Amino acid sequence: MALTSQIKTIAVIGAGQMGSGIAQVAAQAGFQVIICDNRSEGLNKAVQGIEKSLAKLFEKGKIDEHPPAILGRIKKTTQLSDLVSADFIIEAIHENEALKKEIFSQLDKIMPAHVTFASNTSSLPITRLASATLRPQQFIGMHFMNPVPIMGLVEIIRGHSTSNETYEITKLLSEKMGKVTVCSQDYPGFIVNRILMPMINEAFYTLMEGIANAEDIDAGMKLGTNQPMGPLTLADFIGLDTCYAIMKVLHDGLGDSKYRPCPLLKKYVDAGHFGKKTGQGVYKY
Ligand SMILES: CC(=O)CC(=O)SCCNC(=O)CCNC(=O)[C@H](O)C(C)(C)COP(=O)(O)OP(=O)(O)OC[C@H]1O[C@@H](n2cnc3c(N)ncnc32)[C@H](O)[C@@H]1OP(=O)(O)O
Numbered sequence: 342m343a344l345t346s347q348i349k350t351i352a353v354i355g356a357g358q359m360g361s362g363i364a365q366v367a368a369q370a371g372f373q374v375i376i377c378d379n380r381s382e383g384l385n386k387a388v389q390g391i392e393k394s395l396a397k398l399f400e401k402g403k404i405d406e407h408p409p410a411i412l413g414r415i416k417k418t419t420q421l422s423d424l425v426s427a428d429f430i431i432e433a434i435h436e437n438e439a440l441k442k443e444i445f446s447q448l449d450k451i452m453p454a455h456v457t458f459a460s461n462t463s464s465l466p467i468t469r470l471a472s473a474t475l476r477p478q479q480f481i482g483m484h485f486m487n488p489v490p491i492m493g494l495v496e497i498i499r500g501h502s503t504s505n506e507t508y509e510i511t512k513l514l515s516e517k518m519g520k521v522t523v524c525s526q527d528y529p530g531f532i533v534n535r536i537l538m539p540m541i542n543e544a545f546y547t548l549m550e551g552i553a554n555a556e557d558i559d560a561g562m563k564l565g566t567n568q569p570m571g572p573l574t575l576a577d578f579i580g581l582d583t584c585y586a587i588m589k590v591l592h593d594g595l596g597d598s599k600y601r602p603c604p605l606l607k608k609y610v611d612a613g614h615f616g617k618k619t620g621q622g623v624y625k626y
């Protein structure tokens with residue numbers, strides 16, 4: 342059993358926009374962090390992003406510790422085998438069930454029995470991801486929001502077999518990283534994306550049907566409903582590949598045609614225009 346006080350090292354898998362943010366807030370909370378990605382270029386880019394974010398937060402007095410000390414707690418690797426010293430794993434690779442299961446199955450074989458596995462999935466069933474391991478009691482959804490260093494929430498999702506102890510550890514860890522938690526049952530999209538993603542999908546239908554141009558749809562929702570970003574800008578920020586993957590999970594998992602992904606959203610994804618991270622989505626960056 343790993344109590345939070347016994348958790349010294351957190352491993353984060355996937356150094357994209359979410360993995361890098363999670364590594365950052367874990368290091369800010371004082372944990373040793375190992376961040377793992379397929380490619381060393383991805384790891385270097387992630388560390389540069391963390392450096393920039395920490396500098397911003399320090400300059401504004403939002404953190405007291407000097408950024409180099411926080412950065413000094415983050416190690417990079419491209420090898421899963423380097424994660425064996427970790428006490429808690431947070432996976433943040435692409436929103437793809439087969440890929441995630443493959444990683445968890447490999448980790449299950451190499452990680453000591455006491456280690457807890459958390460997935461940052463936006464929508465995939467935690468119970469199904471847990472089935473790739475022999476430790477479903479120690480498997481949980483730990484859903485951070487983007488941008489992780491700024492957003493105050495972690496949505497915790499209990500799978501069918503998640504133990505109370507795993508839930509309590511995850512809640513305490515999230516709080517230690519400065520986040521408030523909410524708890525969701527294991528249903529497609531959980532709380533946040535069950536509600537947010539259909540709105541984003543509807544914005545793509547509004548655009549596809551020529552009801553308004555992208556700028557007016559965004560301005561309408563931003564100024565008309567006091568959201569910090571319009572839905573199309575937010576979709577570009579999240580990643581159109583991720584938005585499309587979430588809509589497919591909602592549609593397949595809930596079986597209601599109201600969740601069908603908008604063909605225009607799919608078209609952007611087919612074109613490789615994933616949003617801010619690829620330099621082009623609904624808008625150019
Ligand atoms: C898809 C899923 O599974 C779940 C999800 O995550 S859904 C997406 C959830 N996220 C959202 O809805 C985000 C909505 N957008 C916002 O809240 C804001 O637009 C935003 C915080 C992202 C940016 O805010 P903004 O006012 O538009 O821009 P900006 O002025 O650049 O940033 C605001 C502040 O955050 C800071 N900031 C933004 N990103 C930062 C980062 N990564 N690190 C440090 N600081 C950061 C900025 O420096 C700025 O600070 P000050 O106000 O002190 O100057």
Ligand SMILES: NC(=O)C1=CN([C@@H]2O[C@H](COP(=O)(O)OP(=O)(O)OC[C@H]3O[C@@H](n4cnc5c(N)ncnc54)[C@H](OP(=O)(O)O)[C@@H]3O)[C@@H](O)[C@H]2O)C=CC1
Pocket residue numbers: 354355356357358359360377378379380383433434435436437440444461462463464484485486487578579580583618
């Ligand atoms: N974007 C968002 O707003 C949010 C996303 N999420 C969820 O977080 C997860 C990650 O999303 P996000 O960070 O946006 O995605 P990104 O595309 O930014 O990052 C994914 C990263 O994972 C890496 N990766 C892929 N396969 C492996 C592997 N086998 N081993 C190690 N690293 C791997 C990718 O490397 P490479 O590019 O080389 O393949 C990439 O660096 C998804 O499940 C998503 O649904 C949750 C909350 C918000």
